[in-house]
Amino acid sequence: MTAQPIEPGPDAPVVRVDALTKRFETVTALDDLSLELGRGIIGLVGANGAGKSTLIKILLGLLPPTSGSVAVLGIDPVVHGTAVRQYVGYMPEHNVMPPDISATELVAHLAQLSGLPSTAARERTSDVLRHVGLYEERYRPIGGYSTGMRQRAQLAQALVHDPRLLLLDEPTNGLDPSGRDEMLELILRTGQDFGITVILASHLLGEIEQVCDFLVAIDAGRLLRADAMTEFTHETGVLTVEVENGRDALVAALTSLGLRVAAAPADGDARALQVALDGIDPYDLIRDTVADLGLPLIRIENRRHSLEDLFRDPPPATGR
Amino acid sequence: MTGSIYDLGYRRYEGPRLGRRHAVSALFRHSLRSVFGIGRSGRAKVLPFICLGLPALIAAILLGVRALAGRAGVENLQLIPGHEGIFQLVAVFPTLFVAAQAPELLGRDQRYRTLTLYFSRALHRTDYAIGKLLALTVGVGAIILLPQVITAAGNILLTADFGKAIGAEAGTLPAIVGSSAIIAVVSAAVALAIASLTPRRAYATAAIFGVFIIPGIVAAVIIGLDLGGPSDWIILIDIGSLLDGANAWFFGVPASGQAVFASGVPTGVMTAAAIVVGAVASAFLVARYQRIAA
Numbered sequence: 001m002t003a004q005p006i007e008p009g010p011d012a013p014v015v016r017v018d019a020l021t022k023r024f025e026t027v028t029a030l031d032d033l034s035l036e037l038g039r040g041i042i043g044l045v046g047a048n049g050a051g052k053s054t055l056i057k058i059l060l061g062l063l064p065p066t067s068g069s070v071a072v073l074g075i076d077p078v079v080h081g082t083a084v085r086q087y088v089g090y091m092p093e094h095n096v097m098p099p100d101i102s103a104t105e106l107v108a109h110l111a112q113l114s115g116l117p118s119t120a121a122r123e124r125t126s127d128v129l130r131h132v133g134l135y136e137e138r139y140r141p142i143g144g145y146s147t148g149m150r151q152r153a154q155l156a157q158a159l160v161h162d163p164r165l166l167l168l169d170e171p172t173n174g175l176d177p178s179g180r181d182e183m184l185e186l187i188l189r190t191g192q193d194f195g196i197t198v199i200l201a202s203h204l205l206g207e208i209e210q211v212c213d214f215l216v217a218i219d220a221g222r223l224l225r226a227d228a229m230t231e232f233t234h235e236t237g238v239l240t241v242e243v244e245n246g247r248d249a250l251v252a253a254l255t256s257l258g259l260r261v262a263a264a265p266a267d268g269d270a271r272a273l274q275v276a277l278d279g280i281d282p283y284d285l286i287r288d289t290v291a292d293l294g295l296p297l298i299r300i301e302n303r304r305h306s307l308e309d310l311f312r313d314p315p316p317a318t319g320r
Numbered sequence: 321m322t323g324s325i326y327d328l329g330y331r332r333y334e335g336p337r338l339g340r341r342h343a344v345s346a347l348f349r350h351s352l353r354s355v356f357g358i359g360r361s362g363r364a365k366v367l368p369f370i371c372l373g374l375p376a377l378i379a380a381i382l383l384g385v386r387a388l389a390g391r392a393g394v395e396n397l398q399l400i401p402g403h404e405g406i407f408q409l410v411a412v413f414p415t416l417f418v419a420a421q422a423p424e425l426l427g428r429d430q431r432y433r434t435l436t437l438y439f440s441r442a443l444h445r446t447d448y449a450i451g452k453l454l455a456l457t458v459g460v461g462a463i464i465l466l467p468q469v470i471t472a473a474g475n476i477l478l479t480a481d482f483g484k485a486i487g488a489e490a491g492t493l494p495a496i497v498g499s500s501a502i503i504a505v506v507s508a509a510v511a512l513a514i515a516s517l518t519p520r521r522a523y524a525t526a527a528i529f530g531v532f533i534i535p536g537i538v539a540a541v542i543i544g545l546d547l548g549g550p551s552d553w554i555i556l557i558d559i560g561s562l563l564d565g566a567n568a569w570f571f572g573v574p575a576s577g578q579a580v581f582a583s584g585v586p587t588g589v590m591t592a593a594a595i596v597v598g599a600v601a602s603a604f605l606v607a608r609y610q611r612i613a614a
Contacts, residue, residue: 005337005339060440062439062440081444082339082340082343082441082442082443082444083339083442085440085441085442086337086339086441086442087337088440090437090440092436092437092440094433094436095433096432096433096434096435096436096437097432097434098428098429098431098432098434099432100428105359109346109350110437110438110441112342112343112346112350113343113346113347113438113441113442113443114337114343114441114442115336115337115338115339115342115343115442116333116335116337116338117335117336117338117342118346120333120335124333127331131330157437161333161337162332162333193330194330
């Protein structure tokens with residue numbers, strides 16, 4: 001209980017970890033992880049056991065790192081865990097809501113435990129339950145909620161104290177497609193309209209791609225890559241050309257015209273070939289060549305990366 | 321979906337964040353309310369309020385008896401228990417109360433894994449254990465102090481000499497506060513230490529009853545055999561007897577329980593033993609919450 005309240009640094013990065021390592025008795029959960037995150041909706045991806053939950057627990061000050069340093073909003077959670085947690089919201093992966101009390105009672109109580117005075121706690125509880133779409137049901141026991149409603153109540157308890165940073169661990173776990181869409185929509189609103197930085201841990205790349213603007217990929221406790229979402233899904237510099245038949249003739253013709261052509265595309269389609277762009281503009285040339293050969297053209301497409309590529313191919317940056 | 325009209329704009333919270341001290345006090349207040357079933361269903365209030373009401377009723381009845389006996393000219397009014405004898409008369413109620421409410425206080429958060437939500441807030445694991453311990457201690461304290469307060473009020477009102485009665489009551493105040501504090505802390509700490517071991521309410525309640533009652537029976541039987549020598553010290557395993565002994569020590573009277581009296585173990589020793597039991601149970605509770613999964 002410090003005399004001087006510890007508050008977030010106004011210009012501090014939301015999260016900064018430096019050479020962070022966490023070893024448990026038999027496993028290394030985080031291995032020399034360094035990272036600086038600004039504001040936004042940040043996806044934290046990695047297979048199960050990659051270290052996502054361990055990182056979240058360290059950011060909350062619930063686990064001490066084995067070595068390395070960590071700062072959340074400019075505060076060290078290892079030393080000032082309770083101060084950090086006043087400004088951070090956490091939605092755990094599993095259902096942790098007691099069924100026998102109402103969302104209002106639980107959320108208002110938890111708001112006070114996050115440091116809010118009781119009047120403010122009550123006001124914000126009813127605000128936040130309205131935001132997650134539980135206003136009508138707020139006095140009903142949580143046990144009577146659907147999975148989607150319960151999950152939204154669990155989001156509400158993480159938002160009630162107006163955190164600067166919201167940590168979500170697999171928030172769509174167990175939801176049906178419509179519940180999943182509602183949850184993702186809420187996360188998007190939280191990040192964009194409420195201006196709260198969100199770290200969304202998930203192994204579902206489609207969801208991450210849908211809502212996040214920044215991506216941190218970790219694998220076996222090590223940083224795979226951290227970059228803006230657009231950098232992961234940028235155009236690849238490769239044109240995919242697909243013809244109904246006569247691919248080999250087209251390959252030969254384009255090669256003789258001086259283009260770099262590969263007949264074995266990554267997606268394994270026997271009708272497609274790939275042309276390197278190499279800073280030239282071959283669209284007209286390809287179109288004319290296809291027309292000259294009289295081939296039925298299906299598409300000419302500038303191929304984009306998808307997040308799956310990140311885990312499918314060894315990333316060039318790390319040289320693994 | 322239900323939330324189609326929910327977009328009324330998000331309001332930031334710019335007010336104070338009161339930190340750990342406020343969080344612990346909020347946890348304490350919330351727990352104290354739930355110890356008495358306040359904010360819960362009517363059924364949840366039945367047992368705590370029986371435990372609160374019956375000791376008070378017993379004290380009131382004793383006062384009535386004393387008043388009637390006094391008017392009828394009965395000489396030996398001292399035979400009617402006063403402050404020093406109340407605990408032994410109502411001792412079953414604190415035990416009943418902690419056996420029912422300690423599992424309620426801890427079990428729900430473990431059972432539904434709600435602890436995760438507590439520990440991700442502005443308090444430490446130790447704070448959680450201490451907040452719960454304080455809440456149950458105050459609950460037990462209310463149960464055993466209420467009959468003392470009624471007795472004191474009656475003693476003052478039923479006498480002709482107000483000044484002298486107030487002086488006498490003030491004299492017993494340290495004994496009342498001291499004995500009640502030990503009884504409350506020990507009952508609450510032991511019950512919570514046991515309850516922290518299982519999320520299953522029924523098991524916890526049974527275990528608490530077992531720990532509060534069985535050693536007393538064993539000790540009474542062994543002391544009843546009158547083997548002499550150190551065997552009488554077996555009384556120290558019985559929490560109820562320790563509390564009876566501590567109560568007697570504070571009031572400077574012989575212990576009222578038969579087994580305690582028969583054992584001949586000094587009440588000072590029993591008081592010390594009660595303090596040790598309370599400290600060990602509290603430490604165990606705090607240590608348990610360092611490790612409990614959340």
